[in-house]
Amino acid sequence: MPEEIYLSFRDIRKIFPGVVALDGVNLDVYRGEIHALLGENGAGKSTLMNILYGLYHQDGGEIFLKGEKYEHNTPKNAILHGIGMIHQHFMLIPNFTVLENIILGQTSPNPPKMEKEYFRKEIFKVADKFGIKIDLDLLVEEVSVGMQQKIEILKALYKGAELLILDEPTSVLTPQESQELFKMLDDLNKKGTTIIFISHKLNEVMQISDRISVLRDGELIATVSKSETDHHELSKLMVGREVEEEYQKEEAKYGEDVLILEKISLIDHHNHDRRLLKEISLKVCEGEIVGIAGVDENGQKELAEIISGLRKPSSGKISMFGRDVTHATTHQLIEMGMSYIPADRRNEGLVLEFSVAENTILETNYQKPFTKGISLQKSVITKFAQDLVREYDVRTPSVNVPVRNLSGGNQQKVIIGREFSKKTRFLLVVQPTWGLDVGAIEYVHHKLLEAREKGISVLLISTDLEEVRKLSDRILVIYEGEIVGQADTRTSVSEIGLMMAGSKKQTVSL
Amino acid sequence: MGLISVFISILAIAFALLIGAILMALADINPWEAYSYLLKSSFRNRYGFGETLTRFIPLLFSALSFAVAHKSGFFNVGAEGQLLMGAVGAVLVGAYLQGLPPVLHITLSILAGILFGAIWAGIAGLLKLAFGSNELINTMMLNYVALLFVEFLIHGPLKPADSYLYVSAEVLPSAKLPNIFPRTPLHLGLIISLVVVAGVFYLIYRTPLGYQMRTVGANIRAASYAGINIVRVTIAALIMTGGLAGMGGAIELLGAQFKVVEGFSSGYGYDGIGVAVMGRYNPVGIVLATLLFAIIRVGTGAMQRGAGVPFPLLNVLQGLIIIFVIASGYLTNKLTEAVVGGRA
């Protein structure tokens, strides 16, 4: 059967002040396929989809939908034409129920009454057709992130979406949730929904898509079908060169102990019988990377907050460089040489409204040379930021644009650059490569290994087991707030996986 | 973009005035006549001009006070009370401390005003830090407390024995701010206020403390992750926001009114909120918006007397201008977004 072209982009151009985000993109999407969009950070994937959905307007080129020219792209029109988009940051109202969220903005058949029961039936019909099971009466704030995503998808389907766009849908999900999502997408696809899927993870792309398009620097490099390609080719297409699969690591040169945690526990404020962390003891030396592996929400966040001084443990002791820092403030720890790359860059690592330059001095603003006397030295800061942008390959038109305008990966590079350009002796990194493209991941990994070679001690907390295995000298596995196992690079993935699932415990000593 | 935004603001004001005109016409008032009174009272003669610039001064301080708080991430709607307390502080020093040379006396009186205003804002801040209670409510409530407290003072402790009016003692000549525009009430406070505007915005945009205040205001979590001492920065911001309002009260006292009386402030603190929002929290915008409000303040009296515009209608007019300018700000954003593309 010849493929029917459902959607095509013809020669799409988009220019932001100082950047050509899309430079003549031609792309066809077939009806009923799962089409993946791959590309480096800042390649223009989100921009292309935002144009289709009507959040931006193209500066040139045309879109054809089902053979007809699609003009006046606005979100409203997109919904009318059966296009649904799931943003990376969900647009749900937390203290509304699922039902209320889905019918938000719908016109009641019988105003001014809400007619919730009418909608409930209508939504059930849709949910039933696609085999989605969701309790419509739960409050959105009570459900998991994975569930919220399902709600967003159901909402789009209810509004009549035939084409679903998902922008990095798995970056907020645990691996299990990702698999559930894929199953759901697969089901939808079988029932005729066309899907465009943006991701950086080659495994995922290879798992679920039919065809794959690669964008680079705003240009469409290639569209290939899954059966004719592999990881290797894809990463080469994306980055324009080979990407290393394994890193050459020198033997660790263990030095002095840098960070020691002794029996750190944390009691839940709301429920005193629950311990979020249970007697965690660990040690990180100079020149080694200790990885903490685990499924998300098993205490990693709390552990990082305690080590960085943002939260106090209920019991236990922490020392850094031989000093008791159990009660030290974040500021004191930073002054002692701690650098921290937090998990949530948009809320914890950056001030989105601030310019790139302003974001590079978040911790050091009061120090020389950024401040002289009582005044910030604008030209020094600009120069510093420009150097940082160059060295860390941050794609931005200038250091004066708000960091909000940068693509996700480039935002992370700003944080990494900032933290690496300080005099660091201890590095705490949480999910450092979340949302980054393969080239950028490789880059960050190299930087971490470089730090290790320089004798810096690194504590890496990540839910990406591959990442932890590639980088760490020692691996600790966290499960329900407890260190349940210890491993090294020789331990098999399946064994670590079992520990992460909590079904295999060992006693761990320092 | 700056020029577009100024242009759109002017358009918005014109629009508000137009609606005001329609309302007046409906109330059988000749809008042309009313508006001519509005402008005449500020620009026709020397006195009116000086009077307008005198009203400008306390208004500017309370607008600055609100803007500083806003940049640091909290709502201080208590400038009215802080301004009153500032006047109380200034009168204590200005009226009772004798034998000081003028420069020193004025300086000390102003400092007392700053201190009292800062303490008044600090109470609201401490309540927030200690109990997490909402600063909007705290500062608002403290306005009433300040108002009643001032009334108590001028009925008792601060009332001179020989006076049968309910007023405080008058500040001594050595504490009075000199006039700078003869045959009008305009005093040195104008120059001081303009220097303070420059200083405040320098502090906010060009010093590490200001940077940290803005960081706390824009993203408190990122600020704590960066090791910024939130409590310290917030206290600094509170001192500034309260101190500025208090300074406004002190200068109004030392330059214009000389005594604390009932109705000393007549809503400068509240108007400052509208001015700051209208001025988009930037120095030039705030100065222009303050000027506009001062003109309206001086002009409304004449509109009322001359053209018989009822007072509530004048309030409506002022409200319309604020709403339209704010709405036009939103429009400007949309426009620039449409031109250069925003980010979802």
Ligand SMILES: Nc1ncnc2c1ncn2[C@@H]1O[C@H](COP(=O)(O)OP(=O)(O)OP(=O)(O)O)[C@@H](O)[C@H]1O
């Ligand atoms: N609103 C905006 N203003 C200015 N520049 C923008 C804006 N939105 C995107 N850009 C720029 O356009 C380019 C493409 O960005 P886009 O967000 O489409 O990248 P992406 O492929 O989705 O990257 P990522 O994988 O990091 O999310 C980047 O250089 C980005 O900085």
Ligand SMILES: [Mg+2]
């Ligand atoms: Mg993107």
